[in-house]
Amino acid sequence: MPELPEVETVRRTLKNFIIGKTIKEVRVHYDKIVVGDTKIFVESLKGQTVRDIARVGKYLVFILDSQAFISHLRMEGKYNIAEASKPLNKHEHITFVFSDDSELRYQDTRKFGRIELVNKETYHQDLPLCKLGPEPWDADPKELYLKIHKSSLPIKTLLLDQTIMSGIGNIYANEICFSMKMHPLTPGKRISKKRLAELIAVSKDILEKAISQGGTTIHSFDANGITGLFQIQLQVHTQKVCPVCNGAITKEMVRGRGTYYCKMCQKKKG
Numbered sequence: 001m002p003e004l005p006e007v008e009t010v011r012r013t014l015k016n017f018i019i020g021k022t023i024k025e026v027r028v029h030y031d032k033i034v035v036g037d038t039k040i041f042v043e044s045l046k047g048q049t050v051r052d053i054a055r056v057g058k059y060l061v062f063i064l065d066s067q068a069f070i071s072h073l074r075m076e077g078k079y080n081i082a083e084a085s086k087p088l089n090k091h092e093h094i095t096f097v098f099s100d101d102s103e104l105r106y107q108d109t110r111k112f113g114r115i116e117l118v119n120k121e122t123y124h125q126d127l128p129l130c131k132l133g134p135e136p137w138d139a140d141p142k143e144l145y146l147k148i149h150k151s152s153l154p155i156k157t158l159l160l161d162q163t164i165m166s167g168i169g170n171i172y173a174n175e176i177c178f179s180m181k182m183h184p185l186t187p188g189k190r191i192s193k194k195r196l197a198e199l200i201a202v203s204k205d206i207l208e209k210a211i212s213q214g215g216t217t218i219h220s221f222d223a224n225g226i227t228g229l230f231q232i233q234l235q236v237h238t239q240k241v242c243p244v245c246n247g248a249i250t251k252e253m254v255r256g257r258g259t260y261y262c263k264m265c266q267k268k269k270g
């Protein structure tokens with residue numbers, strides 16, 4: 001599943017391909033991907049030029065002349081750049097046709113992704129983006145403390161809650177706990193303000209490293225579609241051996257999500 005670094009990589013890559021292009025036509029082949037009225041979505045985008053692509057948490061925000069829309073890739077969503085002559089594959093659900101006859105196609109094998117028209121001026125304050133917590137770069141330890149100091153939920157689960165902090169998914173939540181030497185089941189209420197400041201710093205560091213690694217693989221996206229997925233240096237997620245103590249990595253389900261940790265290195269609860 002794409003997390004913040006992958007979505008950021010998709011954003012940067014897409015910008016190279018579509019900024020300045022004018023949408024001639026939008027074809028929706030599977031209309032549940034579009035939130036709201038499909039006809040309004042299609043009509044609103046016609047004749048609009050792509051001016052910028054922004055990102056809020058794991059959402060991409062396409063900024064056009066007078067319109068904007070958001071795109072959440074969820075599990076399997078990705079974008080393909082194609083010439084009009086290339087046949088549509090069965091997983092491509094939306095086609096944006098540009099005036100130069102090149103196309104941007106939204107592909108999603110599991111159809112969980114969503115695309116939604118938003119107000120260009122107020123999307124930050126409107127649903128669904130207004131529900132998102134700050135990204136680690138903007139997070140404040142005191143505010144984070146207020147949000148979790150009464151919670152009995154495991155830190156692993158709290159890190160995935162996009163209303164607390166946005167952008168972190170399952171892979172990086174595991175990596176962040178490992179880097180903190182913190183047990184993933186540590187309840188939110190056991191974590192001090194000082195440790196939360198550390199948690200924010202570690203989150204920033206891990207996401208920044210992933211973004212910079214993603215940037216180096218941009219050239220490979222053309223063939224496989226723009227997914228933002230790349231080989232990152234994982235310390236614990238899906239690993240078998242701890243890179244610090246050489247002990248075995250434990251895999252356990254925590255609230256339905258595969259959680260990897262080292263029992264020796266992650267003893268700290270708080």
Ligand SMILES: [Zn+2]
Binds near residue numbers: 243246247263266
């Ligand atoms: Zn270890």
